[in-house]
Amino acid sequence: MREKIIEIIGLRTSFFTDEGEIPAVDNVDFHIHEGEILGVVGESGCGKSVTSLSIMGLVPKPPGKVVGGEILLNGQNLVKLPEKKMRQIRGNEVAMIFQEPMTSLNPLFTIGHQLIEGIKIHTKLDKKKSREKAIEIMKRVGLPRTEELLDEYPHQLSGGMRQRVMIAMAMACNPKVLIADEPTTALDVTIQSQILKLMKQLNEEMNTAIMLITHDLGVVAQICERVVVMYAGKIVEEGEVQAIFKNPKHPYTEGLIKSVPDIRTKTERLYSIPGNVPKPGSIKQGCRFAERCEYAFDRCFVENPELYPVDDNGHRVRCFLHTGEEETKHAGAFTTSQ
Amino acid sequence: GCKGSSETGTSKNENTSEEENNNEETPVEVQKELVYGRGGDSSSLDPITTTEGEAFKVTVNIYETLLKYSEGGTEVEAGLAKEWKVSDDALTYTFTLQEGVKFHDGTDFNAEAVVYNFNRWMNGDADKFPYYTMFGGYKGDEGHVIKEVKAVDELTVEFTLNRPQAPFLKNLAMSPFGIASPKAIEEFGDKLRENPVGTGPFKFVSWKPDDTITLEKNPDYWMEGYPKLDSIIFKVIPENSARLNALIAGEIDLMDGVNPSDKAQIESNQDLQIFTRPANNVAYLGFNVTKEPFDNKLVRQAIAHAIDKKSIVEAFYGGMAEPAKNPMPPAMEGYNDEIEDYEYDLDKAKELLKEAGFEDGFEMELWAPSIPRDYMPEGMKVAEVIQSSLAEIGITAEIKNDEWVPYLDKLAAGEPEVFMVGWIGDNGDPDNYLYTLLDKDAIGSNNYSYYSSDELHDILIEAQTNADQNARNELYKQAQEIIHEDIPWVPLAHTTPMIVGKKNITNFVPHPTGSDIFTKFEFK
Amino acid sequence: MPELVKNELPIKSNVQKDEVISPWKEAWRSFRKNKLALVGTTIVLFFVFLAVFAPVIAPAGIDDKALVNRLKPPSSENWLGTDDFGRDILSRIIYGARISLWVGLLSVLGSAVVGSFLGILAGYYGRWIDTLISRVFDIMLAFPSILLAIAVVAVLGPSLQNALIAIAIINVPNFGRLIRSRVLSVKEEEYITAAKAVGMKDSRILLHHILPNSMAPIIVQGSLAIATAIIEAAALGFLGMGAQPPNPEWGKMLADSKQYLIQAPWTMIFPGLAVMLTVLGFNLMGDGLRDALDPKMKQ
Amino acid sequence: MQEPLLQVSDLKKYFPIKGGVLGKQVGEVKAVDGLSFFVNKGETLGIVGESGCGKSTTGRLILRLLEPTEGKVLFNNQEVTTLSKSELRKLRREMQIIFQDPYASLNPRHTVEKILEEPLIVHGIGDKTERRRRVKEMLEVVGLSSYHAKRYPHQFSGGQRQRIGIAKALMTNPSLIIADEPVSALDVSIQSQVLNLMEDLQKEFGLTYIFIAHDLGVIRHISDRVGVMYLGRIIELADSEKLYTKPLHPYTNALLDAVPIPDPDYKKESTGISGEIPSPSNPPTGCAFHTRCGQCMDICKTTRPEFKEVEEGHYVACHLY
């Protein structure tokens, strides 16, 4: 088995607002192996971005704060690291790209400036060398007219090109881990497939581990090896892509997969999960999905399930239906959530 | 005014001797530069072209007139002319000029120069040389007094008049009639207003508009040993209190325009001294006697009884004024001291009102100047006090004001029914008060009351043409009685304006005209 | 693994059944939580109270002159001392609150009404009306406001009423521009398109949709503009171009006593403080209103 | 064949581009550049395409929320583009629109009741009690409770708001509803709720939909027929089934190819397409797609292919056919 490059143990990140503490990420643990692509899926507001920002040490503070847990990068706990050390890791060992290529680039600086800046910070190369390096990496991510592009501003580029620039920026220092927070959501399908291809290619060529956050299950199925499903600040299921898609254990995962219309066949009627995504922190007790869950029974409303292992390949699920003991006992004994 | 000046005069002599002693002991440390703080800038440095007092404060030190006023008074003395003769018919005046006087540009001062200046002025118009109207108009005008100005020889000038003018010599001494260098006039033309060249104790150096005017000593000045100062800087600081602050801080040495309210503070300051300028002004509450109900003498008298001049003077003149009972200041020849003022008596006022048929009072507008004047440093506030008093006898007064110039326009046009205003004398002659302000000829210009009395008119005209001073004085006393009885205005106060300077100032005698010549001024 | 069954139950809302939160209520809730805003409101209410009940509260009248009592320092009789007419400064400040609030409120009301009208006209109808109105605003804004106010007062003559008019005039373009840009952006909102799609008339769209949605910035700007208007009125009063005696306008009080700065500093300090406090109150309140009402801050 | 409910022919919309020193028009955006299609009563016509290809503009043109530059829109045999303002207003009872952004399309200052009631007021339908009753009814129809009526939009979640938007569109009993990306902003689990609702409503009220979306899966699910747009034109239009199983146009092909399939076993071997959509202000000559087309021929660069019916009910604009 490959080494775990990042291991997250019991991470808790909260926002302290007027309404009190909002636990956006609540006791999350998972890991990323060297060179793998890990998918993180979940509906909006479930804490995907906050998890990734926690890894980068970029949770907006105030009001946010990592209140517990460890984030180990090669065994080094990033949570405890002083800002100065953290800076040396950001963009160097762990890089990140964001959802909106339009707003993620500074509109007032040229592409070249923004690319070279990162290179200079971490490599101590001089201006000319940095520029060469920038051009090299731009070519690698498939950007045309590299020389001219360096002097252009973000608004002169199309969305796809901007996202390539973002990737170039992230890959400039050969990071071990790339965190991509919904890198293709804002793009058209044709462009999305180009970008995904590029990421896959970089992953293979440079052996960069990628943590790919998305809410599109298609994307996960297409390029990820393992996947983590989040719901309301918690991981509800984790496992290899095959396992999750073929044999989803958590009612939420299953519902999610079933809700997506498929282009290959015409579905008569879509499955839909009732109710709304809860705000983090709004459910104080029991399983957070219980309210929308068709299988929920009494225990679900009072007790918080843990991540129970399903098999030996790391497939885990947070559901009382799969505790082993309870599974047989309660099979078929459904209580509606109302 | 005379009393004050003579006092300063005596102390001056003592100071001089003291100062000479001081000079011997510490010859180096004496200040030779005077910074004079004032409220506004000069509009011109060619004095004939302006009527603004601020201009003359500077020009009297650059230019000299044929005759000048006595120190601290308005008697006529020798100036550029060392002596003069008047013909018996009072139509020919012959002046003998000082010898060896030079203009600042090095040219000689002589009879030709005098003729040149007068010809320049009399050929102008009211727009160019407004002050020349003192001589009844311009060349060719019907009332023009001067027929001819002639250079008899190098140092003798002869004036021939069309008709006698009693205050002729006093007029000649007025600051606007400073003699300028003919060469400079030719050279600068209208720009003389920025490039003054005279014969005075100080030469012009520079002018930063609305800020400073700098003069320096005229080393060739004809009065031996004078001036004492090396330079004078006239500095504009518009706010009275700011100016005083600057004085306290030592940024300036001398200032005029002192808030009466600051008097106590100044007196308690060890480093400052107060000079007083002899009163040559009057502040008054005027009625437009053509308007109802002020056409009724009883109403006017009632209001006169309702004004507490004493308190007003106390509170808003800082005591630096005396309540007025006549239209002209007491120090002036011909002042009628026998007149008894309308005393402050509200009951009497009410009675008079009742008699006039205004038992229940009435409503009126009370106009007051919004900017401080020498004779009325806090016009608005005085108006407020009068307003309150009037309220007590049942008259509701609404205070109105306007910018200074339109204010005067309104007064001249006879719009306001009751108004507060005043007058600063130009030349120390009663004519300059009584005729200028109250004669029927002056309606539309300075007779804001539109008061018209034929009796008074006859008296004033006679006084104008009679050359005998005693006879004139009697005539003026008579005139004051008429005015007191008819009461077209309530005289309020004669101010003795304060001038504050540093303690080490000596030989300084403020002049009643408001323009001080600093020839003898010096620091201890 | 159990079968999933179809679930089409009505959606449960996460809001309590009887809880209706209007946007105003919501704004009020967040306003209430803003401490500074509450301080500001308290200050404003305090001065409003003074203004309304001046005759009851004030120990003396507006214009009770007593020259014997001139320039007395603060004492138990005259808490804030007396001025040069011997009038009680506290009483005059209390009555002065009437003037300042009145000028602030009325001038801002005037400029808000006129400005909003022009702004809506320009923003909604566009084309040449917009060009014309916007140009006029540009031109008016090209003058520094105090200068323009002074010029207006110079034309109309110095009086409180004219100062009020001058202040209203100089504030018109501020409101006009604000409303215009607000209308322009609201006009592009999807719910306006939706309203058009329903077949709504322009007038109804304007009155029911655009106007209510432009209110918030008007209120915020209004509150802040009252603050400025009070300062401007005081400045005009200070220059002698505003209220006339014996009106106890604060700026005029300052101007009348500046000569006593050294001799009787209380004549200067208290009216100045009154201006500052009132303005501060309105500024704090305006800030709070902005935070509460500005939709950008919400969500 | 039945009479179509809506017939669009050669519809165009050019937006001017202003520029230069004097702000003169220096060009135009050909947002919609010659559209022709029809919609039958009771069916759902899906329109897909990448962003900026003119989908929303098309929707707005049909409703005449935008004035078309050229072309005809025949609705119920009535020419829409020449109607007077008041006639148009009447027509709007029959045609409604649902928007993409559930947050922006409801007036934040009105209660749900007011929002829903307004179309009735505008068209003078019913009195107050009737209107109120209908509001309650409609709320239940879209799966909300009648006690929601007094609330304000910000008190609802995105999915609920979209339901309100749908209810609003249905208030006047329209026959045609144009849905402009009604589910793009919603989470997957909510999206399926709304899609189901729309389908139910269609059945219940016999509605006709023009359903605009960029998600090919959603379009396939909901549409009877599908039109694919590229740079202001429909390049292929066919039965949903046909289009997805046997696409003709290379662009449709590429588009379908690019969609990630939520099935880890599904492997495609396509290469995808390169490049991005050209700017509509400066579209390529000839076939607008030729710059990205793998099967580009010389004729594609010069001549704009005709939009023709190659099989029954299957239209395509491509020189290959």
Add this chain to the structure above:
Amino acid sequence: MFAYTMRRLLMVIPVLIGMTLIVFSILRAIPGDPARQILGQRATKESIAELTTKLGLDQPWYTQYIEYMKGLLTGNLGESLRTKAPISEEIWPFLAATIELALVAMIIAILIGVNAGIISAWFQNSWFDYTAMVIALIGVSMPIFWLGLMEQWAFSIQLGWLPTTGRENIRNPVDAITNLYLLDTLINGRMDQFVEVLKHLILPSIALATIPMAIIARITRSSMLEVMRSDFVRTARAKGVKMFWVVYKHSLKNAVIPVLTVIGLQTGLLLGGAILTETIFGWPGIGRYIFDAIGFRDYPVVQSGILVVATFFVFINLIIDLLYAFIDPRIKYN
């Protein structure tokens, strides 16, 4: 960029014309007779009428306006009725005095305001933030004429640290070259005078700077807060850029546009609003020049003075607009 600049320049023209119209009509409406003013208290009716004709004041207003515009286009601002000097020559020292004062005030306001705003945003909710913002709030609520008087009272009168009035030590006057005294003293190599001039500048410029400083601090803070929440700032941090540079480079440049707008607006207000400060501190500036002229009904001076200030203001805003385009490459395209 050229087209943008040209377009902005063209847009200025109607504004300038509108300004001349307003200035012109405002002053024609003022009651009071200038002829009477020049001739003074003793003038006769005839001489007033004569002068009125000579000045063209009896002409219809449009004739006067056309004449006025003709003059303006040839750089002739008219002649002061009071001093008879051409205004174009006379006005510069006043304008320079105000410019110097406003400039120093603005530099103080910008340096302190911008930095206070940045630091407040950077350390949001810290004690610095709270203190700075409370001070700023008091600052914007400050009647500056009152502040000026209080300053004078404290620092000049009570403590005697700084001079009360004027621009220079009267006894050690500056040789004016440009009339910007700081510059002039440097040109003349007179450090002693430079220090004097600086001392005179301190109190009035602080009084004048207070409001803009407070406003700038507030707007900088809110603008920075907004920018610092944006994605590209997160990107910069994710690259490992030092916080200092994230704040002072990436964020500031993006946050600066609203700040610039305010700076432009406030500079204009300073030029006009200096009247109050100039009165209190005896500063011979343009505000007082105009204010005095109003009292004297010196039409041409009031007209030209206001026009010059407003024109200045318009051009400052023009420069600011051009700066926008310089800072933000997106602007010139739309």
